[in-house]
Amino acid sequence: MRLIPVKLLSPGMILARNIYNSDGLVLLAEGVKLSEGMIRRLQGMDLGYVYIKDKLTEDIVIPELVSEETRLKAIRSIQSSFRNLESQSHLKGSFLHLGKTFGGLMDSIMDEIASHQESMVLLTDMHTNDYNLYRHSLNVCLYTMVLGISYGYSKDELKVLGLGALLHDIGKTRTPPELLNRPGALSKEEFREIQRHTEIGFKILKDEPNIPLLSAHCALQHHERLDGSGYPRGLKGDDIHDYAKWIGIVDSYDAMVSRRVYKPAMLPHEAVEVMYTGSGTLYEQPFLALFRDRVAIYPVGLTVRLHTGETGVVSRIHPHVPHRPVVRILTDSEGQPVTPPYELDLSESLTKMIAGIGDNQTQSI
Structure with a gap:
């Protein structure tokens, strides 16, 4: 799964996690295929991001402090x-x-x-x-x-x-x-x-x-x-x-x-x-x-852009160096899809740095 800005949602995307209201009640359940009406509703809630199922990141698990x-x-x-x-x-x-x-x-x-x-x-x-x-x-x-x-x-x-x-x-x-x-x-x-x-x-x-x-x-x-x-x-x-x-x-x-x-x-x-x-x-x-x-400053599922131009999704957090996560590289420095995607461990690849957030990277979903 991956985090997608609500402003970039499109009909047909599938929710990967429940969305709750302020009372803890489920508004939209995991597995729901988003319609235009649902997306308008989410945009009206002013949510920043939602988790979406994605074939390139389907094995990525979002860790939790508590259940x-x-x-x-x-x-x-x-x-x-x-x-x-x-x-x-x-x-x-x-x-x-x-x-x-x-x-x-x-x-x-x-x-x-x-x-x-x-x-x-x-x-x-x-x-x-x-x-x-x-x-x-x-x-x-x-x-x-x-x-x-x-x-x-x-x-x-x-x-x-x-x-x-x-x-x-x-x-x-x-x-x-x-x-x-x-x-x-x-x-x-x-x-x-x-x-x-x-x-x-x-x-x-x-x-x-x-x-x-x-x-x-x-x-x-x-x-x-x-x-x-x-x-x-x-x-x-x-x-x-x-x-x-x-x-x-x-x-x-x-x-x-x-x-x-x-x-x-x-x-x-x-x-x-x-x-x-x-x-x-x-x-x-x-x-x-x-x-x-x-603190994990780059949450699991977030799309990031490296200073060398590649983009990918944070796939894992190191507990002792959470600011240097593992990134699943999806596109190269020219913006072309990488086949197959590969894992880049920033705690080991010290010459690579995260330069920004790649919010516009939704083409693979």
Whole structure:
């Protein structure tokens, strides 16, 4: 299978993976042959990419940090709990089941990630790149857990970190949706209202008996930055807890690679490049370096163009050098089909480099 920009879909192409709505329900199922109406519907959803079956890449498997079953279960649990809070008119006593619900969920997530520890990389889900609070919360949790395991945290530390990551944006359940989804510029007062989600999240979590206080501080501090330019308290350097620093990095990344009403989604390599401009000023340099070393900036299935002119599809990610993937070469430097296609391992072919994304390469499908 391969990732194709929605703008380049054509009738007759066959979906290679399910497409879900924000409630976790299947909108279009794997194996469906796309019609013009379906394509218009996908374009109306503003999705960036979808996975399509392709005879030249049919054996390529998209790796997962956790199973689709666990992912959907987690999103529905987050959605149910967050919506319950949204319906409450007060904070105290409205979320007493929070710790038990998410404590069990964290155990399942940790077990699944740990079982794939040897091949553990941050895998950006390119075919669901529209922003959704529930999916964003899960993504930040999954990515942060990978970083925490790589950093060497204990299981107990990982659970505190994971809960903080999963619930870092819980305060947004009390933010007016019209502010979160406004396409235009916000006034200072409106932006301050959005910033309050950090303090609200802390208030929700700090007195919950099954939520560690440190997890609550993750909700409070995840927008703080090393140089003091963050919020809500303008903390600097070591005054920011390390867990909040990790979550701040991952939260920024997932926001960048997600489409919002006011901005398009970035590709993973673009987001990492932007984040590195804040190394040592906004983000802790060693933490950001570990993040860079674990993120697959060129996802499996993506069509890429080499600096020598060949194009191909990313077929495999190396867990220890995810920025140097294996590419299945499909066309030569003159744009002519390669018969048969061959695998080029960029971790071994060090003179070859990815120069860009080959979004227009759909002729072989």
